[in-house]
Amino acid sequence: MYQKSRAQGFTLIEAVIGGALFLVLALAVYQVYVSIFAVIAANQDQTLAVELANEQFEIVRNMSYSNVGVPSGIPTGVIPEVQTITRGNIPFTVTTIVRNTAISLGSVSASTTASTSPSEKLVAVTVSCDSCKNFKTLTLTGQVAPKNLIVDTVDGALSIKAFNANGIPIVGATVTVTNTSTTPSITVVDTTNNDGLLQIVGVPPSSSSYHIVVTKAGYSTDKTYPSGASGNPTPTKPDATVLSQKVTSASFSIDQLSSLSVSSVTNGCTLVPNVGFTLAGSKTIGPNVPKYSATTTTGGTGKMTLNNMEWDAYSFGLNSASYDLAGLNILNPVQLNPASAQQVLLVVAPKNPDSLLVTVEDSSTNLPLTGATVTLAKSGFSSTLTTGQGFIDQTDWSGGAGHDAYTMNEYFSDDGHISKNTPVGDVNLLPFTGLYPSSGLLQSSTFDAGTTSNFVNLVWQPGSQPLASGTTSVKLQLATSPSSTPSSWNFVGPDGTGATYYTSANSSIGSMHNGDRYLRYQALLTTASATNTPDLSDVAFTFSTACTPPGQVLFQGLTPGTYTLTTSASGYTTNSVPVTINSPWSSQTVVVSP
Numbered sequence: 001m002y003q004k005s006r007a008q009g010f011t012l013i014e015a016v017i018g019g020a021l022f023l024v025l026a027l028a029v030y031q032v033y034v035s036i037f038a039v040i041a042a043n044q045d046q047t048l049a050v051e052l053a054n055e056q057f058e059i060v061r062n063m064s065y066s067n068v069g070v071p072s073g074i075p076t077g078v079i080p081e082v083q084t085i086t087r088g089n090i091p092f093t094v095t096t097i098v099r100n101t102a103i104s105l106g107s108v109s110a111s112t113t114a115s116t117s118p119s120e121k122l123v124a125v126t127v128s129c130d131s132c133k134n135f136k137t138l139t140l141t142g143q144v145a146p147k148n149l150i151v152d153t154v155d156g157a158l159s160i161k162a163f164n165a166n167g168i169p170i171v172g173a174t175v176t177v178t179n180t181s182t183t184p185s186i187t188v189v190d191t192t193n194n195d196g197l198l199q200i201v202g203v204p205p206s207s208s209s210y211h212i213v214v215t216k217a218g219y220s221t222d223k224t225y226p227s228g229a230s231g232n233p234t235p236t237k238p239d240a241t242v243l244s245q246k247v248t249s250a251s252f253s254i255d256q257l258s259s260l261s262v263s264s265v266t267n268g269c270t271l272v273p274n275v276g277f278t279l280a281g282s283k284t285i286g287p288n289v290p291k292y293s294a295t296t297t298t299g300g301t302g303k304m305t306l307n308n309m310e311w312d313a314y315s316f317g318l319n320s321a322s323y324d325l326a327g328l329n330i331l332n333p334v335q336l337n338p339a340s341a342q343q344v345l346l347v348v349a350p351k352n353p354d355s356l357l358v359t360v361e362d363s364s365t366n367l368p369l370t371g372a373t374v375t376l377a378k379s380g381f382s383s384t385l386t387t388g389q390g391f392i393d394q395t396d397w398s399g400g401a402g403h404d405a406y407t408m409n410e411y412f413s414d415d416g417h418i419s420k421n422t423p424v425g426d427v428n429l430l431p432f433t434g435l436y437p438s439s440g441l442l443q444s445s446t447f448d449a450g451t452t453s454n455f456v457n458l459v460w461q462p463g464s465q466p467l468a469s470g471t472t473s474v475k476l477q478l479a480t481s482p483s484s485t486p487s488s489w490n491f492v493g494p495d496g497t498g499a500t501y502y503t504s505a506n507s508s509i510g511s512m513h514n515g516d517r518y519l520r521y522q523a524l525l526t527t528a529s530a531t532n533t534p535d536l537s538d539v540a541f542t543f544s545t546a547c548t549p550p551g552q553v554l555f556q557g558l559t560p561g562t563y564t565l566t567t568s569a570s571g572y573t574t575n576s577v578p579v580t581i582n583s584p585w586s587s588q589t590v591v592v593s594p
Helices: 012-061
Strands: 082-087 090-101 120-128 138-144 156-163 174-179 186-191 197-203 206-215 240-242 247-253 258-265 276-281 284-286 293-297 303-309 312-318 323-329 334-336 341-350 355-362 373-378 381-386 391-394 418-421 424-429 439-443 447-461 474-481 506-508 516-526 538-545 552-555 561-568 575-581 585-592
Touching: 012 082, 012 090, 012 120, 012 138, 090 197, 156 174, 156 206, 156 240, 186 197, 206 247, 240 247, 258 276, 258 334, 293 303, 312 323, 312 341, 323 355, 323 552, 323 585, 334 341, 355 373, 355 561, 381 552, 418 439, 424 439, 424 516, 447 474, 516 538, 561 585, 575 585
Parallel strands: 156 247, 258 341, 355 585
Antiparallel strands: 082 090, 090 120, 120 138, 156 197, 174 186, 174 206, 206 240, 258 303, 276 293, 276 312, 312 334, 323 341, 355 552, 373 381, 373 561, 391 538, 418 424, 439 516, 447 506, 447 516, 447 538, 474 516, 561 575
């Protein structure tokens, strides 16, 4: 009888699926296999590095104490600072740093000798491997001491301190000390500690030859300068002298870098290309030697940005054969704060010699004055100009709350914790049962700049507050709008968010407000002490209307001679001074008093 066979083979589809499953499984097993070997290899590399570092320490321990050091270092010695050592066919980079250690210099006077004598040496060995995968750089440190522990020496010591613009110590600042007059020459590169200090002991005596440079990534640089150098023969901070058994102290101020954006424009805001200008900082490194000075141009676009600028007060001037400086926005000197971006407009006009730029300032605030009438006259000539809108200033809040538009001494609202009567017109916290609340908030009425404006600086007085009330006990936010009746006023700080405040009594206003016409501010007063209150006596802001420079006017087409310059403004004493015109362009600042 015929029987049908039950034996069946794999179909082509089943074979393909089975092969794919096998391949996936094989790849997974292979990846695990590779990962295990990678981990094993990394552990082997790390083990070799540890053994290499220990080996270097054994070499140090077995050498003469006087040889423990690196060439051209303090202390000097025979240990290579950087070397390449191969172990297991793997090249490792070994870096060795040696430093003298002694009694802390922080509380020791320059006349003390104990702090200049090294008692031990700190040795740090770092092993790295650029060709190793997943390798973690290894650093081992240890102390090496002489047999008698304290070493008598004729050497001195250097105590170097780094701090920022506010006097706060800088941690991790890079300090480079060099001296090419010693044999061997000396080069030390190290960083400041948590107190902003770097203390170097066992420093060979040497006169005016230790060159010190202090900096940090993203920060400015401060340094010493050689005496007798061309261009700066008598520096204010000369290269340091180290005396035998004395401590030489030196302080350096660095802070985060900033930028200056400079544009050359006409009164109608048209960009003018390739206008030359000069720029100099107020910091000096010697008599009449500015730390920073430059002559440059605004380039083909009429705009240029100077990056990596140190915080300073910078003065601008024009260096152009075709244009006169018709005004600056903001006024000279331009204050550049750390970690900030400042915009400057150079308002120019075609040359028409002789020209006179007049700047009118309020005597109490030194801000450019709005609406001042300026007359320049001599026999047979008289010309009168009015300064552009310079600033709006509120000095009195005694008119009380409930006023939308500002006219004299009113404001819009407060939270019930604000007083306007101690003294009359000033803003303080309102005491309850003799104690001040922790905070109070006041919102101003609406200020009208007259037209579309660029807002420049926010200033308030007094600039400092009682220590007991705490740091930044007066903080402001600004809100601007193209309309006097927006649906809401969005109060923001310098970064354009409601989370920040203007905390400096002279601050650059954030550019997000430019192009608006109306402005409100809100002042937040806080105190850390129930028996003390901050005080607000004056709030002012400067702005320019389009590209008209604030508080400035330019007289052109003058002839040489002596003129009478008369300045008057509502509420101010009239000021008259003689002015001599004897150059193609000159400037005059007039300060007027209420």
